[in-house]
Amino acid sequence: MSAEAAWHCEQALLRMFRCLDRGHIDALLNEFAPDGSWLRHGHLLQGHGGIRTAMEERSATLFVRHVVTNLIFDSLDDTQASATAQMVAYRFDNGAPVTPPARITAPFLLMSLTIRFIRAGAWRLSALEMRRDFEFVT
Numbered sequence: 001m002s003a004e005a006a007w008h009c010e011q012a013l014l015r016m017f018r019c020l021d022r023g024h025i026d027a028l029l030n031e032f033a034p035d036g037s038w039l040r041h042g043h044l045l046q047g048h049g050g051i052r053t054a055m056e057e058r059s060a061t062l063f064v065r066h067v068v069t070n071l072i073f074d075s076l077d078d079t080q081a082s083a084t085a086q087m088v089a090y091r092f093d094n095g096a097p098v099t100p101p102a103r104i105t106a107p108f109l110l111m112s113l114t115i116r117f118i119r120a121g122a123w124r125l126s127a128l129e130m131r132r133d134f135e136f137v138t
Contacts (some may be wrong), residue, residue, distance in 0.1 A: 008123040009081050013115060016125060017066040020115055025055045032125045033118050037130040063098040065090045077090040081117040086110065087130070
């Protein structure tokens with residue numbers, strides 16, 4: 001297992017969530033393979049078109065942060081990799097633009113991630129599955 005390849009995969013995943021948090025749809029899509037899939041909130045998003053449609057439906061006033069941790073690679077070779085991780089989401093949306101810090105009483109979700117990466121020039125996500133482990137009650 002190449003430490004350099006693992007680092008590039010990890011960076012692709014972290015960049016994707018940073019782009020999601022910031023609402024940078026084009027940059028988020030760049031972290032996925034063109035035919036990549038994303039199981040998100042129980043819906044399977046297929047390819048850049050499906051992912052873009054879901055991202056454009058998000059509230060313009062949504063303020064969210066995703067914290068990814070416990071990334072472990074199950075397999076990694078020169079062209080593909082698979083890994084698991086956990087992710088905590090913090091969410092705030094009162095219908096108006098927010099000036100941080102947003103005041104919340106608990107995180108939104110804790111999710112388990114299953115990630116597949118493919119190397120096509122750069123490392124990209126080829127599949128991302130997000131499954132809810134905890135939903136926090138406020």
